[in-house]
Amino acid sequence: MEKKYRVGIIGATGKGNYGHGLDTAWLDVPQTEIVAVVDENEAGRTAAAERLKCSNTFSDYRMMMDSVRPDIVAICPRWIDQHADMLMAAVERGIHCYIEKPFCRTLAEADQIIRAAEMSHVKISIAHPTRFSPVTNRLKALIQEGAIGQVLELRGRGKEDVRGGGEDLWVLGSHVMDMMLALGFEPEWCFADVQNAGHRVAASDVYNGNEGIGLLAGDAIRAVYGLRQGMTASFQSYRNAGGRPSRFGLQIFGSKGVAEILEGTLAEVWILQDPSWNPGRGGGEWKRVSSAGIGEPEPLTDQKYQSRNVLAIEDLIDSIENQHEPKCGMYEGRRIVEMIAAIFEAHRQGRPVPLPLEIRENPLSLMVNAG
Known part of the structure; x- marks a missing residue:
């Protein structure tokens, strides 16, 4: 029987929102289930919970990670000033990540994220659909x-x-x-x-x-x-x-x-x-x-x-199960x-x-x- 991956969705209404469909794509991947939704904006959180058919909501992503312990988090906001902190919180807890592009703001941030992910054996995939x-x-x-x-x-x-x-x-x-x-x-x-x-x-x-x-x-x-x-x-x-x-x-x-x-x-x-x-x-x-x-x-x-994200999600799951780097993983993200x-x-x-x-x-x- 296939493992069902538990996914936490992180959005930020008014601060990059949920990216280009990074939240809803998981509904089309049978091997995953959305177990939590995070958004510090109450109205945005309520709308996302309804859209994603998930009643388990949080205003703080660290609290969600500690409480729910998802296998994967989708870091959806387009605004990249949030990316490094969200990624670090996930990888330090051993949680795999799918994140909206661009990866992060600087090479210093990329280096820090990669070191932490290597230590915790976490996979990170970046939403560049053409890859x-x-x-x-x-x-x-x-x-x-x-x-x-x-x-x-x-x-x-x-x-x-x-x-x-x-x-x-x-x-x-x-x-x-x-x-x-x-x-x-x-x-x-x-x-x-x-x-x-x-x-x-x-x-x-x-x-x-x-x-x-x-x-x-x-x-x-x-x-x-x-x-x-x-x-x-x-x-x-x-x-x-x-x-x-x-x-x-x-x-x-x-x-x-x-x-x-x-x-x-x-x-x-x-x-x-x-x-x-x-x-x-x-x-x-x-x-x-x-x-x-x-x-x-x-x-x-x-x-x-037709989806911008399903192929990337399938590749992320395969990389977790078969221990290979995602096609557009953290090293490629750093090169970009x-x-x-x-x-x-x-x-x-x-x-x-x-x-x-x-x-x-x-x-x-x-x-x-x-x-």
Whole structure:
């Protein structure tokens, strides 16, 4: 008989709420049952209890952990200033975690969480849906098989809405960084320029960002990563420069064509097998890629492939039972935080910085302290 995993849901109404469906996803996983709901906001707690069909509610997550002793907690709030404290409370009690992205605010927080999780043998999985997508796996295989030839460069962009620049980098750029890593690309250095209102960001441009991000800056991000494989990857975001359809995603340019991947559980992937990269000139045609291959209909139609979180939850349970690292676990979460931090550190130093970074705090705090 399968073990039934007891799950505590942690939300924060008005402070990141319940993320992108991290609370309700467990209702679609038969191997789990929701045994407690936490929200310091009474109205939010009542609504969540009704939504999640769970009458056992708490206003304090530590009290819930000590009283209920769940197997897993879902740390749902989008605001990341709460993530480290919630994660530390769980891992110190030996409780596995599924958490909304981004992982945490700084490398120092990530290091602390990882040390504690290693000591308590706890698994942590981060909600980057594209990492768990069967279509992502198919694209990775196609690239390795040479479907677009020799990879020459990668280009990533955020949503470039009102959050464009630094906030877009953290909130949506974290997905783009995850896509790069999921496809097997390994950043070794970063060079970047962060702009605000047309000038290089200085200490006077630094402010406390939305969603608990902490110190933040920039309405334009221009960053390049040197990859171990020998090519470069870029990430750019300009405030209010987005369009419809959005350019948010990652493009991989090769000697024989281009592939594009967008964020999602059944990630939207397209491929252009045309060395000119221009179908108007080269005569190529953009084709949709499914988990079955180029131009093939998508065979995966189960409801779980429409959920942002069920595949990640199944992977977390498998990692607990079979003692492996989740596909997007704490080490990958730290690498994503590092790729983001590297942009601000490269800007601060005015030169390329090697990865992994030596500094563990927010580079913008060093800029502010230096005046």
